Amino acid sequence: MKKICFATNNAHKLAEVQSILGDRFEVQSLKDIGFEGELPETHETLEENSLEKAEFLFNQFKVPVFSDDSGLEVIALGGKPGVHTAHYAGDRNADKNMDKVLSELEGANDRSGQFRAVVTYIDASGVQQFEGIIKGQVALEKIGKDGFGYDPIFIPEGYNQTFAELSAEVKNTMSHRKRSVEKLAQFLNKLN
Numbered sequence: 569m570k571k572i573c574f575a576t577n578n579a580h581k582l583a584e585v586q587s588i589l590g591d592r593f594e595v596q597s598l599k600d601i602g603f604e605g606e607l608p609e610t611h612e613t614l615e616e617n618s619l620e621k622a623e624f625l626f627n628q629f630k631v632p633v634f635s636d637d638s639g640l641e642v643i644a645l646g647g648k649p650g651v652h653t654a655h656y657a658g659d660r661n662a663d664k665n666m667d668k669v670l671s672e673l674e675g676a677n678d679r680s681g682q683f684r685a686v687v688t689y690i691d692a693s694g695v696q697q698f699e700g701i702i703k704g705q706v707a708l709e710k711i712g713k714d715g716f717g718y719d720p721i722f723i724p725e726g727y728n729q730t731f732a733e734l735s736a737e738v739k740n741t742m743s744h745r746k747r748s749v750e751k752l753a754q755f756l757n758k759l760n
């Protein structure tokens with residue numbers, strides 16, 4: 569089985585990605601490869617931050633590695649919170665972040681937006697990036713208990729419920745992460 573490091577220690581993300589890549593790959597966490605500490609994220613785009621994290625790890629460990637960077641992009645807010653999604657209201661507090669988006673959208677006619685993920689894969693032969701998008705609407709208020717982050721205020725296209733009301737199984741069939749990692753899986757399967 570080919571080992572490949574995913575630049576996260578989030579067990580939920582690791583399990584989701586392992587199931588997408590299948591049993592020909594062993595997905596390793598940051599901990600598994602012996603990395604402790606914070607990955608650098610110093611740029612203003614998802615593409616640059618995703619690349620920065622993967623390059624940082626590849627340069628240090630020289631093993632096949634991929635990172636993801638994702639964010640919520642709301643049209644009426646000019647693409648914000650975007651690269652600042654995780655700490656939009658100042659810290660990593662999902663409730664405060666969602667409140668900020670909801671208050672900025674008060675009275676807005678257009679509540680459309682998208683979650684976008686950018687995956688960067690690096691091995692000795694080079695760098696590849698893959699994008700995954702799920703379009704939808706920002707709800708009028710927080711609804712639902714499941715999921716994480718902005719799930720209670722995001723209603724994916726074709727549904728009437730937020731990500732936090734939908735089951736993880738349903739969400740994972742269409743999420744931005746799923747779509748970006750599926751493209752990575754197609755690329756890796758062609759390599760082998």
Ligand code: IMP
Pocket residue numbers: 636637638639640653654655662683715716717718719731743
């Ligand atoms: P990261 O790229 O995984 O660090 O994601 C950045 C931020 O985007 C997270 O802290 C979440 O607030 C938000 N986010 C990313 N993916 C999702 C999702 O699937 N649902 C809800 N929020 C998400």
